[in-house]
Amino acid sequence: MKKxxxxxxxxxLALSAGFAQRTTKTQNFVLTVTVSPSNAKIFVDGMQIKxxxxxxxxxxHTVQASAPGYKDKSVSVSVSADMNMRVDLEPDTAVLVIxxxxxxxxxxxxxxxxxLMELWIDGMQVKMNRDAFExxxxxxxxxxxxxxxxxxxxxxxxxGQQYLIEPELSIRLTxxxxx
Numbered sequence: 070m071k072k073x074x075x076x077x078x079x080x081x082l083a084l085s086a087g088f089a090q091r092t093t094k095t096q097n098f099v100l101t102v103t104v105s106p107s108n109a110k111i112f113v114d115g116m117q118i119k120x121x122x123x124x125x126x127x128x129x130h131t132v133q134a135s136a137p138g139y140k141d142k143s144v145s146v147s148v149s150a151d152m153n154m155r156v157d158l159e160p161d162t163a164v165l166v167i168x169x170x171x172x173x174x175x176x177x178x179x180x181x182x183x184x185l186m187e188l189w190i191d192g193m194q195v196k197m198n199r200d201a202f203e204x205x206x207x208x209x210x211x212x213x214x215x216x217x218x219x220x221x222x223x224x225x226x227x228x229g230q231q232y233l234i235e236p237e238l239s240i241r242l243t244x245x246x247x248x
Contacts, residue, residue, distance in 0.1 A: 098124070098152065101122045105158065132144045163231065165226070190204060206227055
């Protein structure tokens with residue numbers, strides 16, 4: 070009987086030791102995300118993080134980054150140790166640089182070079198208090214107006230590119246009129 074009792078005790082201990090080995094404690098690791106552009110927001114498993122590091126459990130995680138003017142990006146990552154990763158966002162906008170044309174022989178330009186020129190992008194007026202404008206990639210209609218003169222053009226822009234626009238408004242005389 071003592072031998073049977075001793076055998077059962079040893080068996081129970083062996084089973085409980087085997088079970089204890091199968092249950093593993095969750096480990097935490099530091100995930101550091103470097104993102105470009107540096108002003109991008111970083112999300113891990115749907116939650117925005119402060120800074121660029123977070124403590125995560127081992128296993129699969131989703132890292133997302135977003136910034137104005139850039140395409141959002143999502144990356145799946147498997148973490149099994151402290152980890153550094155880089156996420157580079159692709160531009161989603163283009164830059165239009167507006168430069169008024171010089172008027173040689175007419176003296177120096179006055180003011181900001183735009184005078185009273187108005188800029189309309191896709192039917193919406195834009196203040197001309199600067200010379201560079203971000204627009205989404207794709208086709209746009211630009212309209213320049215100064216007094217009774219106007220010019221309009223369509224432009225197709227690709228993300229991450231910069232385009233120089235030199236508006237020229239002029240009057241062309243097509244007939245001399247009556248004599």
